[in-house]
Amino acid sequence: MSLPKVSSNPHIRSAATTQLIMLTVILALMPAFGYGIYNFGIRALFVCIVCVATTVISEVVFALITKKKIRVDDLSAVVTGLLLALNLPVSIPLWQAALGSAFAIIVVKELFGGLGKNFMNPALGARCFLLISFPVAMTNFETDCYTGATPLALLKAGETVNVKNMILGSIPGTIGETSMIALLIGAVIMLLCGVIDLKIPASYILTFLVFMIFFGGHGFDPAFLAAHLSGGGLMLGAFFMATDYVTRPTSAKGQIIFGIFLGILTGIFRVFGPSAEGVSYAIIFGNCIVPLIDKFTVPVPFGINPSEFRKGGKS
Amino acid sequence: MKRIAERLYNGIIKENPTFVLTLGMCPTLAVTTSAINGLGMGLTTCAVLALSNLFISILRKVLPDKVRIPAFIVIVASFVTMVQLLLEAYLPSLNQSLGIYIPLIVVNCIILGRAESYAYKNPPIPSLFDGIGMGLGFTFALTILGIFREFIGSGTFFGNRVFPEEYGVTIFVLAPGAFFVLAMLVAIQNYIKDKMEAKGKDTSKIGSGCGMNCMGCPEAKGCSKAEKIKEAEDNDESEEEEKPSEDKEKKASAAEEKEEVKSETSSDEPEKEPAEEEDTEAEDDKESDEEKEESSESDSDDKKPAQNKPSNNKKKKGKRRK
Structure with a gap:
């Protein structure tokens, strides 16, 4: 009797490859990207090209220097470049955009071991790097089309804002964050393709809403809450950055804790912080505590008594 | 003479307090915003370190073992007070920019570390030069850090403008930049060390500063000499045991x-x-x-x-x- 031949695991393979997932994300970013170009003019496109080109070149150069396999074709560098560009104001000097892109790939991603090993979202790491390094250029939202502060900064100063414009996106801000509708279209594309699920975005946004109702200073004021939801990078962050596979917790429970943590942090930064925006700092803070969350939410293996497993796990 | 040179070499290169021992990180990260601050902090620490090492070494036979740490602190604190008064009088601007970190030299772990691991066990002259060597090593590290941070962060070199300020990457002047530059410098240092080891040069950390007593030695962990000493001790014990037991065994x-x-x-x-x-x-x-x-x-x-x-x-x- 011959035994059936069994290959080594995994036995069930998903059709999803890194390349395919990244391609979906790029596709999902297109509405926001398109709206950014429409809203801010052709310079937005240049910023994007510079960012994507620099991320790809940095990855190739790093792989050549360290004699690693060049893995640009998994498109993760393109996604990083695109996300970073969408997080920059359109008036940013191009060399700063390039510097940020190189920082994202080399320092945040490759030095920690490359794709899958970075502890922090590269695009957001680079955004914070630029925000600290060039605070003036990074918060200068004056363009040909719009002048003045972002709606969130106005809200913080106690002025009123036009919520309809904020939802549509014809407001000052970074290239990709202004239009809530375009971002939501992208989010729906990713949800339908199964690239992300709602655990992190939903817990993040709901927690943030609850926080704003209690501590925002306006109580349950729909216009105020809508302005905070559609303003700033909340939608971009919640759907595209916090859900990054590498830097989110692995278990379902952990992801919900992660979302709640991000919501509270964002609320704290927006209400009590010195600047009007807090999504990017909240997410990289969250990224840093992901290992801790993972440690406390280890799933119980099938067939093992949960209480015994936890006892064994702790000792 | 040879011993003095060896002490200086040990402090600056072999056991560089910042890059190899990673001691005294607080002033290293906090005050190296510019090259001149790094240099000033380094030289101040160097002066205190050399003098305190000398005096601790002179007093090492008088100090009771149980209260040696408080005694070290009193000695170090006296020198720090003196140095601070001198700085206030002659270099007020440097004193201003170093601020709280001058009094904090009292609890700098390099100084206590050298006092405990070298000066307390060795004669005054080598101790003095151990202090100078370590101090110069610290100065060297802080100045290099300061030069990099100042250059990238604000485009100047010891205050002289190299490129326009708007191209400076401000994060390098702030705290995160200190970590970036320090990490890079330690990485470069390790890279060179690996190359040297590949060529067959001896790069072991501990020089003659080792008192052959690993108990209470802050560097015992990861020390190549500690392993050898332990092995030697084990062998001694086993030899002693071996003989009587063999006789009886028969x-x-x-x-x-x-x-x-x-x-x-x-x-x-x-x-x-x-x-x-x-x-x-x-x-x-x-x-x-x-x-x-x-x-x-x-x-x-x-x-x-x-x-x-x-x-x-x-x-x-x-x-x-x-």
């Missing part, structure tokens, strides 16, 4: 086989001496050999669970040494 081995069963069950056997816990493998091997023979002879042994065997061993040994 006599005892015959008697042992008969008494086997008794010794296993009896609990009145004397306790094992603590030193015996570090048994050499050779001894263990012999015993396991004996045990095989014994177990094949006596039926009761075969039925015993495996866990009991180590305790058998202990009891047997205890008996043998009687």
